[in-house]
Amino acid sequence: MTAPTPSPAAPSLAAVAEAVVGQIAAWAARGESAPARLLGPGGEFVEWAHYPQPDAIAPASAWRFFYHAHAARQRPAAEHGHFHIFVPPPAGSAGFSHLAGISVDARGLPLRLFTTNRWVTGEVWQPAPALIARLRRPGLHDAEPSDVARWLDGLLILFADEIAALLLARDRRLAGPSGAADPAR
Template sequence: MRRRFALCRSLAVLGRFAMFCCGSLCCGIPLRGSVSVFGSVAVLGCTRSGGGHSPLRRRLSVRGCSRTCSVSMCGGARGFTLRGAAAIGQADAWRQMMDETKAEAARQALFCEHVLAKSGSNVLLETLREATSVANWEHFPAGDVFDPETGAQWYYHSHPPQEGQGEHGHFHCFVRPDGAKGPIHHIVAVGVDPYGRLMRLFTVNQWVVGDNWLEAEATITLLPRFDLHFARPSYLVNRWLSAVLALYADEIRALIRERERVLAAHQQANGAPARDDRALEVTSELGIDLRQMAAGLGV
């Protein structure tokens, strides 16, 4: 069995590869000196076994800095796995990448608010600017907002004011993965005060919005698709709302899972399905503060 390897990127490697049969590869790469690897190491080669050839291509992402270390890789048909210090370094790199993704989302949300404020407006005023009057429960803008490229959809409405709540209304955010005529799935609702400032995120029972029900994990997979590039009613509002869902993606995933737990534990006296119980409206919620979140990310 022979393998030919090409290591891509500028990387000094001292050591040897230990190779095993049955389509599996294990190797230790001792690294000497000050090494910083960003991006990926592409391992390409060809396996000869019994006169046949089986192409091999694996991509390994490594980040970190070490004076003397060993990157241990084990892989077969499904790819390589990092072990030991290399795995810790990869986890750190993943966290750094996610923090930067969140920081960028925070910058986008704050930028949209800043531009609107300079113009004497805010997220709520922009959302309602086409309205001649604002009635409770009425959808704004009329007909909802739908981006046909991503399947993201939303509308804003307000409820009768409740003492001490301070919330003007909320954006109900959905995704239609199969297009405008396909099923619609509620992701999360975003509550704002009368000045359009973020107040809370929450999930609702099925009867509240009448969506096509999906279990928690299936709903979570749709979250990245809530990304609108659409002019109506305001491009800034659409980008702000998209940024908010990206910024709080971890929290939204937790809320969706909590929704599932609450519904599973809920029982009506008459034995009717929990998703139809009018007494259960909000299934999970979380108070949020955009500026506090941004400050925590160094934005």
């Protein structure tokens, strides 16, 4: 009997942070950013439109993301727009579940993290613990454009603890009198 081959070790947080910052620097050197990569040549931006269109979907994992912005009067002054990141629902369900939102400025620098309740995204509800279990091994890396997808994977890893806290706070906020989260709230 042979010993099992060890799985590759996850990169350290320092290595992930270096990759995230390195990607931002590479885009900046070319006059680009994560939003600019999605908007394409000319950078025309239409409020509420999804970028890319259709949403970016990772073939291997079915994780997905898109970028968009609300009307200027409905978003914080520094925010250019935000990414919505989704994971597949539990087995046997169709659709997707919202994992996290990441707001960025016009340079693509992250400003804030957020989550939503079900009615905002039309998602398949998953409680915080089910979503938190997926944060340490994000699955966007093979979506296109791959540089944006890998950068988002890195942000999810770097901010996993903060996103987990947000998801738990979301569930507490949506909890009814029974203490169970009510995604319709």
